[in-house]
Amino acid sequence: MTDSDTRASPAADVVLSVTELCKHYPGILAVDRVSFEVRRREVVGLLGPNGAGKTTTINMILGVLSPSTGSVRIAGIDLARQRARALAQANFSAVYATLPGNLTVAQNLNFFGLVYGVPGLRARVAAVLEEFDLQHLRNTKCGVLSSGEQTRVALAKAVLNHPRLLLLDEPTASLDPAAARTIRARIRGLAAHSECGILWTSHNMYEVEEVCDRVLFLSRGRILLEGDPRTLPRAHGVPTLEELFIRLAREPLADALERAG
Amino acid sequence: MRPRPIAGILLRQFYLIRGSPVRALPMFAWVAIDIVVWGFITRYLNSMSAGKFNYVPSLLGAVLMWDFFTRIMQGVSTAFLEDVWSRNFLNLFATPLTLSEYITGLVVTSIGTSAVGLVVMLALAMAVFGLSFFALGALLVPFLLVLFCFGIALGILASALVLRLGPASEWLVWPLPALLSPFVGVFYPLSTLPRWMRAIGHALPPTYVFQGMRAVLAHRPFSPGSLALGGAIALLDIILAGYFFARVFRHAVRTGLLARYSAESTA
Numbered sequence: 388m389t390d391s392d393t394r395a396s397p398a399a400d401v402v403l404s405v406t407e408l409c410k411h412y413p414g415i416l417a418v419d420r421v422s423f424e425v426r427r428r429e430v431v432g433l434l435g436p437n438g439a440g441k442t443t444t445i446n447m448i449l450g451v452l453s454p455s456t457g458s459v460r461i462a463g464i465d466l467a468r469q470r471a472r473a474l475a476q477a478n479f480s481a482v483y484a485t486l487p488g489n490l491t492v493a494q495n496l497n498f499f500g501l502v503y504g505v506p507g508l509r510a511r512v513a514a515v516l517e518e519f520d521l522q523h524l525r526n527t528k529c530g531v532l533s534s535g536e537q538t539r540v541a542l543a544k545a546v547l548n549h550p551r552l553l554l555l556d557e558p559t560a561s562l563d564p565a566a567a568r569t570i571r572a573r574i575r576g577l578a579a580h581s582e583c584g585i586l587w588t589s590h591n592m593y594e595v596e597e598v599c600d601r602v603l604f605l606s607r608g609r610i611l612l613e614g615d616p617r618t619l620p621r622a623h624g625v626p627t628l629e630e631l632f633i634r635l636a637r638e639p640l641a642d643a644l645e646r647a648g
Numbered sequence: 649m650r651p652r653p654i655a656g657i658l659l660r661q662f663y664l665i666r667g668s669p670v671r672a673l674p675m676f677a678w679v680a681i682d683i684v685v686w687g688f689i690t691r692y693l694n695s696m697s698a699g700k701f702n703y704v705p706s707l708l709g710a711v712l713m714w715d716f717f718t719r720i721m722q723g724v725s726t727a728f729l730e731d732v733w734s735r736n737f738l739n740l741f742a743t744p745l746t747l748s749e750y751i752t753g754l755v756v757t758s759i760g761t762s763a764v765g766l767v768v769m770l771a772l773a774m775a776v777f778g779l780s781f782f783a784l785g786a787l788l789v790p791f792l793l794v795l796f797c798f799g800i801a802l803g804i805l806a807s808a809l810v811l812r813l814g815p816a817s818e819w820l821v822w823p824l825p826a827l828l829s830p831f832v833g834v835f836y837p838l839s840t841l842p843r844w845m846r847a848i849g850h851a852l853p854p855t856y857v858f859q860g861m862r863a864v865l866a867h868r869p870f871s872p873g874s875l876a877l878g879g880a881i882a883l884l885d886i887i888l889a890g891y892f893f894a895r896v897f898r899h900a901v902r903t904g905l906l907a908r909y910s911a912e913s914t915a
Contacts, residue, residue: 449742487734501656
């Protein structure tokens with residue numbers, strides 16, 4: 388029994404349900420019938436080479452890109468039908484979506500706190516500033532922060548509304564190893580001690596093994612493999628997750644699908 | 649519509665204006681310069697006419713009302729452009745914020761910023777150049793309301809154009825009021841214009857305001873029905889502009905433009 392199996396729980400525990408999600412652009416099938424779930428207190432890694440469809444999938448879950456077909460339910464709420472209610476249950480942090488640099492850390496948190504309708508906002512902002520060690524930067528404009536500090540602010544924003552679903556798109560991409568380790572520990576702690584489930588993308592396989600309970604390998608818009616990042620490599624005859632990643636990324640899609648069974 | 653997200657949009661603009669003199673200054677500087685320049689022009693014209701005609705209410709009043717309309721329109725579009733400049737769409741539209749809450753937030757921001765401009769313009773025009781709106785009386789309120797509504801509609805339309813055409817299209821926003829001004833007869837009666845320009849003018853709400861203002865100041869018969877028509881067109885324009893913005897937004901979500909806005913197109 389894997390770690391993720393022990394966490395398997397009733398449908399009420401599913402914080403994200405993606406069903407047969409497709410995204411067509413003229414001449415391109417960016418995401419092809421992707422289905423998966425993320426459960427409460429689970430960290431799921433969405434892996435794949437550049438252009439595999441990870442960010443397209445995340446954008447559809449965030450409601451900033453509409454799927455061609457398929458559905459997204461966040462905490463049981465259909466995103467297409469009840470966009471505002473569904474998105475109130477989610478939040479995200481992405482390396483390519485920095486917070487407005489012309490506002491201070493506290494101003495950004497106040498602004499997004501109001502937009503997310505966070506109750507007791509003043510106390511909540513104080514709490515996340517402390518949680519992410521940002522008190523001394525509260526009056527500093529986000530545009531002048533280092534990459535590590537900006538990542539911490541983005542994560543503080545991402546947990547501000549106690550999301551049931553947290554989407555983290557390469558949250559440690561621009562961090563030094565020490566800062567990345569600290570962030571990983573915080574996120575792992577968040578998954579363990581809160582009610583949220585986390586969907587995480589990363590190109591750092593060491594990080595994925597450390598943090599994720601389960602991984603999904605995405606290539607050319609399709610999910611090829613799914614499983615425990617610690618047992619998947621051996622099950623497919625390779626020594627490490629990185630080797631498995633490279634093999635799947637290089638193989639033609641038909642071969643990869645056949646291998647994945 | 650929930651008040652807290654709208655308050656959030658307003659608070660963000662307040663933070664930006666409070667922290668940046670280059671944002672605060674345009675709220676009143678350009679309109680003040682306009683009033684000063686036109687104030688002296690009217691003084692000069694008054695001296696030339698040797699008291700036969702008072703140009704202050706008709707010219708300076710028209711400038712003031714046109715600047716008020718421009719400030720309203722730019723108040724909406726500038727608040728929108730702040731999200732363009734800071735590449736904030738992804739952060740903003742991945743939240744529970746609805747389009748109507750967002751647009752309402754932009755409008756409320758514009759009311760605040762343009763009110764500052766209006767107060768400065770009124771103070772200067774009345775104290776320095778002796779402008780008095782007593783002749784217009786209570787009609788000043790509906791005149792300003794029609795201009796306000798059309799300014800909101802044009803601001804929403806301009807924002808939708810920038811959302812559709814990409815960040816570089818912001819240059820389209822600024823000259824929009826100037827583009828309309830020849831058609832609405834800010835300084836001259838509509839009858840001055842050729843027939844095709846008059847036809848366009850009749851579709852624009854400010855036309856009815858300036859026609860009405862000149863009629864009242866010249867003690868000619870004023871048609872309340874005509875002003876009501878202007879108001880109805882302005883309200884219709886707000887609905888149409890909101891609908892257009894929503895269409896453009898849905899297109900941006902469908903094509904991926906919203907997520908990759910800085911690319912200007914997904915083609």
